[in-house]
Amino acid sequence: MHCTRRHLMALAAAALAAAAPGFSHAQAKTKVAAVYTVPFEQQWVSRIHKALKAAEARGEIEYKASENVANADYERVLREYATAGNQLIVGESFAVEAAARKVAKDFPKTAFLMGSSGKPQAPNFSVFDNYIQEPAYLTGMIAGGMTKSNRIGMVGGFPIPEVNRLMHAFMAGAKETNPKVEFTVTFINSWFDPPKAKEAAFAMIDQGADLLYAERFGVSDAAKERSKLAVGNVINTQDKYPDTVVASALWNMEPTIDLALKKVKDGKFTAEDYGQYSMMKHKGSELAPLGSFEKKVPPEVVAKVKAREQAIRDGKFTVPVNDSQPKSSAK
Known part of the structure; x- marks a missing residue:
């Protein structure tokens, strides 16, 4: 009996091990955080928030967000989200560009997608813009x-x-x-x-x-x-x-957000300019x-x-x- 039980447990463990990679890949939700310096209802931010909430509603991501973050607190909040293991961090870094880029350097394995007038920063800091x-x-x-x-x-x-x-x-x-x-x-x-x-x-x-x-x-x-x-x-x-x-x-921020999420999930996120995805053809x-x-x-x-x-x-x-x-x- 004992031998049979051990045998069954071994079989169950083997079956779990075989299933695990596929199962975890299919089921694991991407952890996403967003840091906004204004309220969620502000025009610009509302469009990013809407696209991320849609991905959350589809069951693709776990989404946490902070609104009305003062410029002086932006770096601290970014660091907290990065330390907590979020895989993608989204925000607008116009007045806090240097701070956001510094945090991205300290967390090279975390994907950052930021509204910015600047250029992407290798290996993990992508930028977007409202090219409307x-x-x-x-x-x-x-x-x-x-x-x-x-x-x-x-x-x-x-x-x-x-x-x-x-x-x-x-x-x-x-x-x-x-x-x-x-x-x-x-x-x-x-x-x-x-x-x-x-x-x-x-x-x-x-x-x-x-x-x-x-x-x-x-x-x-x-x-x-x-x-x-x-x-x-x-x-x-x-x-x-x-x-x-x-x-x-x-x-419409969906084309930008959805592409970034796919790249994070596929392990292919790099520093890119996502600006073009705000244009009408996309x-x-x-x-x-x-x-x-x-x-x-x-x-x-x-x-x-x-x-x-x-x-x-x-x-x-x-x-x-x-x-x-x-x-x-x-x-």
Whole structure:
């Protein structure tokens, strides 16, 4: 009996050993952490958070995240997540670039995927960016066709490349459909200060702007209160502002996040620039449906936008990337 029992235990152990590699590979969830300097609902971060929550809902990852992390605490929180054995750490390192790169150097086996204006850092620090200048150009075309005063107000967070390129693309699109349009540009020097953005927008409306580019939260509130129009950025808020937000350039982080997760799972994650996966050809960005404004945008403008959108998708039109600080042209 004893011999038979031992024999059975040995067989069971052998069967487990044979099954283990395949089983653990199929079942093991990738441990992912994210460190954000702003709230989850802030436009930019909400898109990363959404893509990671979708992977979590599919059962692919274990996901932990910290929001509103002060710049001074960023390095400490990154280190804590890396020490805890997270395989992929995601975040935005614009104001904390040096700290994030230092932590990545100290944890070469951990994959880092960071929003950054800088270059990848071997072996494990990849960067991404919201290269959504293509739909931003298309929203500009719509804005040019909708303004009656030919004055557009633009409120941005900081004049960094990620913001500047979208503003320039929007402006170029507006000029295509309306060469007479003039712009007033203001930066509030914050990523999340809706009251300040709202005040800046009110000042532009007082100067004659009848359409506002809402790069930050707060701008659409000002437009709504004064019965003006707004164009959204990164997310679609038309459901909250059905009579205000004409169009939005949407950022979809799923292509970037899903590719990084696959590479981590396959053991093939290296230092790369994921920026291209935010472009329309990778479904990383798109023009939001016109929705409540479908019948309000002039048909000839809609036709021009659709033709331009197709040209972008076909690779026949390239939206220029201009990272320099945009300036006001309104007198």
